[in-house]
Amino acid sequence: MDISKYVIACFIAGSVSVASAADVAPADVVFTDDTMVENSLTGAAGDAVRGREIFSNRKQGNCLACHVNEQIPELGFHGEVGPPIDGVADRYSVSEMRAILVDSKKALSEDTIMPGFYSLDLGIRVLKKFSGKTVLTASQVEDVLAYLTTLKE
């Protein structure tokens, strides 16, 4: 991959995250029983504050498009396509949530509408500027994950 182009693309998308050499490549992510990804994708812990922002940012996770989140009352229009995210950390382990984020098609169900956020198993006819790219970077996934772990009832 042409890293400089990638950095520019991230910049345009309003993202501050940059793919780093230490990241596990999407194809190399190790799943246990299809439902768990035990190791951090970056080798480090994510930042929950950034994760909260990525969760609602329309150009990044846009998770709020589909999941109600009581902890983000300042934004309207929470989606109802997926289950409410409230208390998600009581229902899933960190490894399970990482697996869902990386590749929901593998971790949840093959025909879920939820996009895989760190998977290159994309649809056909991907727009050129997104082709060969994951929706989120490894560090963005870890940030969202750090945020999800705070969601306990």
Place this chain on the structure above:
Amino acid sequence: MKFYLKSTLMALGVAGAFMATTSFVAADADDHKLFIDDVEILTDIAAPEGSPLDHLYSGWRFRSPETQDLQTDDFGNPGFAAITLAEELWDTAEGAKGKSCASCHNDVDEGMKGVSAAYPKWSDKLGKPHTLVTRVNECRTDRMEAKAWKWEAPEMLAMTALVGLQSRGMPVAVKSDGPMKSWMEKGKDIYYARVGQLNMSCANCHEQNFGNMIRADHLSQGQINGFPVYRLKWGGLGSTHRRFKGCMKNIRAKAFGVGSDEFIALEAYVASRGNGLAVETPAVRN
């Protein structure tokens, strides 16, 4: 999904500020009835046999009351500026033959009654389905010897809206058999194909999730019985192909071309999914 929503609402007790939007709690089609100038237009029907849906709903049933209102009388409907334009075009002679639409079809309300409900429709001459757009252009180029209009030209949108209006209230009746069969299959493949970086199909949103909010949008069944529609966001009329293109772009997919065989097949298939629904052209959307 609806279960989840209800349980959150109960868990929250007094709804938080962000819950105050009316459409948010409506996890389904609403129960409003559409009367246009006091004539009722049915906006839902039991699905015909073989449909993947149990019940068909017009997109009108998923819009806010404010947007719905705009469609309830023809003076308030912003799509009617184009109808006025098209009525003039109908009578205007153009091209080398010096003919207008009226020269062959008389008054539009006689000549075009029920016509649009059957489109897209097989054409032996083309060896593929005609959409209303290509049909209008065939009259222009072959019978009038006038220039074809572009797919999204204001004149084409206006004329297809005027022709569509002559079927308002009549059931969509698109044929899927005979030579249309392979086009329907092609359209169906496109409808169910997962596309784009977000890896979604039309069915993910419009078959599995109609009635649910996706952020600020209340998902409908993606029916096309109201097209061309006046969209507030567009500030004018737009075709089914423009709408398909927008949906594909939103899921970060490379859209097919406006007027392409792929979109003609998709239009034919999506139209057939709405067989039996009343034509509402020109409908109003946000």
